[in-house]
Amino acid sequence: MVHLTADEKAAVTALWGKVNVDEVGGEALGRLLVVYPWTQRFFDSFGDLSSPDAVMGNPKVKAHGKKVLNSFSDGLKNLDNLKGTFAKLSELHCDKLHVDPENFKLLGNVLVCVLARHFGKQFTPQAQGAFQKVVAGVANALAHKYH
Amino acid sequence: MVLSPADKTNVKTTWDKLGGHAGEYGGEALERTFMSFPTTKTYFPHFDLSPGSAQVKAHGKKVADALTTAVAHIDDLPGALSALSDLHAYKLRVDPVNFKLLSHCLLVTLACHHPAEFTPAVHASLDKFFSTVSTVLTSKYR
Numbered sequence: 001m002v003h004l005t006a007d008e009k010a011a012v013t014a015l016w017g018k019v020n021v022d023e024v025g026g027e028a029l030g031r032l033l034v035v036y037p038w039t040q041r042f043f044d045s046f047g048d049l050s051s052p053d054a055v056m057g058n059p060k061v062k063a064h065g066k067k068v069l070n071s072f073s074d075g076l077k078n079l080d081n082l083k084g085t086f087a088k089l090s091e092l093h094c095d096k097l098h099v100d101p102e103n104f105k106l107l108g109n110v111l112v113c114v115l116a117r118h119f120g121k122q123f124t125p126q127a128q129g130a131f132q133k134v135v136a137g138v139a140n141a142l143a144h145k146y147h
Numbered sequence: 148m149v150l151s152p153a154d155k156t157n158v159k160t161t162w163d164k165l166g167g168h169a170g171e172y173g174g175e176a177l178e179r180t181f182m183s184f185p186t187t188k189t190y191f192p193h194f195d196l197s198p199g200s201a202q203v204k205a206h207g208k209k210v211a212d213a214l215t216t217a218v219a220h221i222d223d224l225p226g227a228l229s230a231l232s233d234l235h236a237y238k239l240r241v242d243p244v245n246f247k248l249l250s251h252c253l254l255v256t257l258a259c260h261h262p263a264e265f266t267p268a269v270h271a272s273l274d275k276f277f278s279t280v281s282t283v284l285t286s287k288y289r
Contacts, residue, residue: 034267035274052267109251116258117265125175125182125198128255132183 002079002137008130009079015119015127016076024118025069026062028111030055036106042099068107075138082141090145101143108135150275155221157272161257161264162218169215172256174207179252187245210249217280228283236287243288246281253277 004012033040034052043049046060055061071089078085093099112131116123150158165172180187181196181203194202213231220227235241254273258265 031267031270035271052271056267112251113254113258113265113270116255117262120259120262123255123259125179128179128252129182 002082002133004079004130004133007126008133011124011127011130012076012134015115015122015131016073019115019118021069021073022066024111024114025065025067025072027056027065028107028114029065029068030058030061031114032103032107032110033061035110039103039106042097042103069111072111072138075141076134079134079137082137083144086138086141087145090142093142094146101139101146104139104142105136108132108139111135148275148278150221150272150279153268154272154275157269158218158221158276161261161269161273162215164261164264165257168260169211170208171204172207172253172260173209173211173214174204176249176252176256177203177207177210179255180249183252184245184248187248190239190241190245214253214280217276221276224279224283225286228280232284232287235284240288243281243285246277246284250274250277250281 033043033049033055040049043061043064046058046064048054048058049061075082075085093101112128112135115131116128119127162169178198181191188196194200194206196203213228216227217224225232254270254277257273258270
């Protein structure tokens with residue numbers, strides 16, 4: 001469970017309301033694949049990932065990024081029960097996708113960088129603090145069913 | 148992990164564009180680190196860590212100046228950072244996990260203030276650079 005103060009919840013809600021979830025998803029996933037190239041191991045079927053431009057322009061990356069971030073968005077509506085919200089996805093990532101949970105932390109931090117880039121000064125240290133709690137909570141929830 | 152010629156160029160070009168604000172960004176990155184990762188405050192019991200603290204700003208400038216030196220000597224980081232490496236190993240003994248936290252907050256600070264420069268390729272190069280600096284600073288720990 002993520003413990004956000006009322007101010008932190010307000011900061012998260014206010015900023016998230018202005019996020020183009022589809023675009024930010026593609027950018028976050030793309031940057032994950034560029035900045036931490038070993039994460040490409042999960043995406044052999046995605047085609048050309050040979051350069052930053054190829055990754056960022058890749059339609060499969062954009063589509064998958066959109067999917068991932070819409071799911072994250074659902075989590076934001078259920079901050080009091082992230083483990084329940086992400087239980088099925090946690091099982092999927094362990095049993096079928098075999099994704100090391102370390103990758104959830106990497107993506108969470110890349111997402112924070114993308115939000116910082118989009119919001120500039122609005123992404124205050126307080127807002128960042130709130131989002132760091134959220135991405136850590138989501139990463140933990142996604143790892144919760146691992147065995 | 149090795150810094151490629153392209154990485155070095157990305158880092159130098161970006162650092163040059165900071166326009167003398169590096170010191171200010173160092174302070175902001177520290178403030179973000181303390182706010183997002185409260186365990187990092189344990190290394191500064193002797194500091195006023197409230198928002199706007201003069202001590203945090205001064206320390207941030209120190210950190211930024213060291214990074215500016217590192218950028219200027221990017222081809223010999225172990226040499227340029229040798230004294231700081233000794234300091235961190237024998238005196239400060241900051242747990243290695245904390246370098247990742249500060250590095251992340253440095254990236255966030257730069258992304259906030261220089262969104263156009265912070266392309267995916269530059270993001271990658273900066274992350275590698277901070278990681279390399281962190282490795283040098285913890286290289287004498289044991």
